[in-house]
Amino acid sequence: MNQTQNILDVTKEQSEKKLMLEIVDLRKSFGNNHVLNGFNLELFEGENLVIMGKSGSGKSVMIKCLVGLMQADSGSIKVMGKDITKLNRVELDNIRTEIGFLFQGNALYDSMTVRENLEFPLRRHKKKFENLTDTTPLITEALESVGLAHTVNLMPSELSGGMKKRIALARALILKPKIILYDEPTSGLDPITSKEIIELMRRVQKQYKTSSLIITHDVDCARVVSERMILLVDGTNYAEGTFTELASSNDEQVKAFFK
Numbered sequence: 001m002n003q004t005q006n007i008l009d010v011t012k013e014q015s016e017k018k019l020m021l022e023i024v025d026l027r028k029s030f031g032n033n034h035v036l037n038g039f040n041l042e043l044f045e046g047e048n049l050v051i052m053g054k055s056g057s058g059k060s061v062m063i064k065c066l067v068g069l070m071q072a073d074s075g076s077i078k079v080m081g082k083d084i085t086k087l088n089r090v091e092l093d094n095i096r097t098e099i100g101f102l103f104q105g106n107a108l109y110d111s112m113t114v115r116e117n118l119e120f121p122l123r124r125h126k127k128k129f130e131n132l133t134d135t136t137p138l139i140t141e142a143l144e145s146v147g148l149a150h151t152v153n154l155m156p157s158e159l160s161g162g163m164k165k166r167i168a169l170a171r172a173l174i175l176k177p178k179i180i181l182y183d184e185p186t187s188g189l190d191p192i193t194s195k196e197i198i199e200l201m202r203r204v205q206k207q208y209k210t211s212s213l214i215i216t217h218d219v220d221c222a223r224v225v226s227e228r229m230i231l232l233v234d235g236t237n238y239a240e241g242t243f244t245e246l247a248s249s250n251d252e253q254v255k256a257f258f259k
């Protein structure tokens with residue numbers, strides 16, 4: 001099969017899939033510091049898309065724009081077809097229930113038990129769970145999916161770093177999100193725990209059929225979880241492709257990502 005046919009097949013396959021997230025020409029500057037310079041992204045249903053970028057390349061700024069914590073100067077961000085830059089607070093809150101976040105620092109509440117940490121999003125998004133009288137089945141299901149059902153009454157201080165990461169993932173999953181956003185999921189973890197988290201991400205993807213956007217520096221993580229990758233350089237898409245395609249590139253800037 002020739003390359004043109006290949007590209008046509010991939011384009012056809014993608015056009016038949018549902019677009020979960022679409023970022024078009026996103027721009028953000030702080031004075032003369034032009035951080036995002038026309039960043040584009042398409043995340044399709046069920047896909048694992050990895051974004052790699054060096055420190056300072058604009059990953060966090062992109063995430064903040066995506067979750068509505070920062071306003072972009074221009075460009076559009078569509079979550080399941082809705083432009084979040086044009087939504088009011090209530091609409092934005094509703095669409096947020098479709099996105100699960102796994103933040104770098106886990107963001108667990110130290111003064112709450114594991115159960116209370118998991119109940120928090122259920123209480124915050126009451127509307128989605130209007131008819132829910134007993135939270136236990138949802139909490140048990142989320143904890144079982146990360147292999148930590150026995151920790152339900154523990155405090156975060158009683159958990160290891162890897163366990164905290166799993167609980168944070170369970171807390172993201174409890175809302176049954178359609179999209180999961182992972183921000184440096186393996187940062188601060190030892191190699192063995194990193195491997196476990198990567199494996200868990202794959203399992204969760206299968207069980208919950210989520211679409212995932214994964215921001216990472218970790219080449220091993222990208223190799224295992226990515227179906228497609230975008231390399232972010234100076235706030236724009238420098239290169240895109242599968243891990244194998246990018247890892248075998250002759251371009252010096254691309255090679256630097258895989259060293």
Ligand SMILES: Nc1ncnc2c1ncn2[C@@H]1O[C@H](COP(=O)(O)OP(=O)(O)OP(=O)(O)O)[C@@H](O)[C@H]1O
Nearest residue numbers: 030033035053054055056057058059060061062217
């Ligand atoms: N609120 C802000 N005000 C001014 N400049 C900012 C602000 N937030 C980010 N920047 C600038 O934007 C640029 C990109 O920062 P960003 O945090 O997005 O990088 P990053 O790719 O996430 O890096 P890292 O991998 O180290 O977290 C940096 O030059 C930073 O100083």
